Amino acid sequence: MNRPASAKDPFAANQASLSSALDELRAELERHASRKSPRGGGTVASGGASGESRPALTESVDASDRLGTLSAKFSLSPFERKVLLLAAAPELDGRFSELCSRAQGDPTATAPTFGLALAALPGAHWSALMPVAPLRHWRLVHLSGTSPTRSPLQVDERILHYLAGLSYPDPELEGALLAHPRADGEITPSQSTIAERLAGFWSGKGGESWPVALLTGPASRDKIHVASAGLEALGLGLGLLSEQALPAEAGEMESFVRLCDREAILGGRALVLQMEGDSDPARQRAAALFLERCHCLVGVTCRERFPLSYRTHAEFEVSRPTRQEQRELWLEGATRSANRTGSRNAAAVPEMADFLASSFDLSSSDIRESLGLATDGERKRIVPDELRRRLAEAGRTTARPRMDGLAVRIEARAGWDDLVLPDAQKDLLRAIARQLRHGYTVREKWGFAGSGGRGLGVSALFSGASGTGKTLAAEVLANELLLDLYRIDLSQVVSKYVGETEKNLRRVFDAAEAGGSILLFDEADALFGSRSEVKDAHDRYANIEVSYLLSRMETFGGVAILTTNLKANIDPAFLRRLRFVVQFPFPGQAQREAIWEAVFPRVLPREGVDSSRLSRLQVPGGNIRNIALGAAYLAAEAGSPLGMAHLLSATRTECAKMERPLSEAEVAGWVA
Secondary structure (H helix, E strand, O other), rough: OOOOEEEEEEHHHHHHHHHHHHHHHHHHHHHHHHHHHHOOOOOOOOOOOOOOOOOOOOOOOOOOOOHHHHHHHOOHHHHHHHHHHHHHHHHHHHHHHHHHHEEEEOOOOOOOOOHHHOOOOOOOOOHHOOOOOHHOOOOOOEOOOOOOOEEEEOHHHHHHHHOOOOOOOOOOOOOOOOEOOOOOOOHHHHHHHHHHHHHHHHHHOOOOOOOOEEEEEHHHHHHHHHHHHHHHHHHOEEEEEHEEEEOOOOHHHHHHHHHHHHHHHOEEEEEEEEEOOOOOOHHHHHHHHHHEEEHHOOEEEEEEOOOOOOOOEEEEEEOOOOOOHHHHHHHHHHHHHHHHHHHHHHHHHHHHHHHHHHHHHOOHHHHHHHHHHHHHOOOOOHHHHHHHHHHHHHHHHHHHHOOOOOEEEEEEOOOOHHHOOOEEEEHHHHHHHHHHHHHHHHHHHHHHHHHOOOOOOOOEEEOOOOOOHHHHHHHHHHHHHHEEEEEEEEEOOOOOOOOOHHHHHHHHHHHOOOOOEEEOOOOHHHHEEOOOOOOOOHHHHHHHHHHHHHHHHOOOOOOOEEOOOOOOHOOOOHHEEEEEOEEEEEOOHHHHHHHHHOOOOOOEOOOOOOHHHHHOOOOOHHHHHHHHHHHHHHHHOOOEEEEEEHHHHHHHHHHHOOOOOOOOHHHEEEEO
């Protein structure tokens, strides 16, 4: 303990300070041990510190004098400070065990007691032993027996290491309370403004309990970074606390709160409770109880306002970076990559940044992560189209976790050449792609986003008979625009329980607004059907679900495609909110011939296949693909090239499945 102190070595300085305090304590115990009566010199005062002490969270931490810092943080009296040091002394210096034995006049009493402190230390006061006084309230020391004065005093392990100059989260809070890195470079100017407001809200407050800041918004990491930046302005760190770590039993809450408060004081940190999920009522009650009982500075991150009854609070809405800020982040990263991999990329970068800012709605950290995934370590020349593809793929990879478990991702590989439709329908689909491609220019540069948040997303209804190419068209758009395509599984969304369907839909829409994806609602009439006259409770709740969808579709900022075989069943109110309605007609003979020509892969061995004769079969493209695939398996089994006989057999199987009669005129001349 006697290392020389150095102005540049706070650890050594703390050890020197601690050694000096221990030397002073040793001298006091030696004087007491030399007296004839073990209790001879002590004067016990009845007053002194009492009552529950409050956190001194904003106290500066002097790493060169941890004992002094700890005493200031927990408002210890000089006597309580000596008692704490006495409890820690045998752990810090083995010679104190023998000294305590002599001072207490008992060879077996090698651990200090509160009775020894009352007798040997100056300024002794009985109130230091009270459960509500700082030493026991904050669990700085523990009594290992039932007698207050004769039970051995033990210093808490977390406190012992703190005094020795080492800091780490309390082992009892392992997995519950985690340090969080500072937000340097993570937040944008618009979010910095919120961080400044947050710091102003907290600054100068405290006393009985700090006010609670509710940070609401869609992006969890953005809220954490804003809270971290606000606390950094106050000279404080941040500790994350998950709602899952809160005790379920109310009886355990007091102990948990005490440990959290103590950890916040010791670490000079505020706690941020994450309430990001759809918490059940029990969790909400536990969170409310925690917030009512803890006294340290605390914030809550939640998607929506969290109800608080008894504690002063304010709400701060934390949005993702603005589209302009997102564009600047994409532009900065893409420019850096273009300069590193070849100057011919530079001219295409601004348009590339427009495209990315329009396609994605990500936090600054997500954008930086995407840029790293796409370009880190790349040194060779990359053409602009390849750089755009890589950046879009990285953005999709970053956004995908939000959609996991909510929808089924479809691998979109189809291109415009795979789509056989009349020119009018193709023109409408190209118009959809055009609006998605130039969304940033129209909404942000030309000011349409400033007129309100409604109707900025792109939504379309694809109607037509089964197999006419509705899902294929959605794949073409996703592939063209470098977006993911997600099919919404209605069995996972629709629930018989009241309110669950709306909750599931909210999760889907919220996740999709991070961008990088197209939502595909197959058989949409099951979900977007017309509202009906209310005859019973079932009708009322069904109408509530439709009404929720109406309002959510109007504010949805992403891309949604609805497909249906029964357009008449779609609620008319939805049609007004849809940007495009594309009718997929039953293909004529010329179109069917084109579909037959395109359905066979180039490497497929064929012999005598006549597309003009096949086109007389009046089935849509989806059934044509099924027939071609079935015939290919028959040819593989026979070990021969695919021929008309295989196609005829597969056609009969497909028509039987559809319960559709197959006329002689349709298959005439297929097989001699």
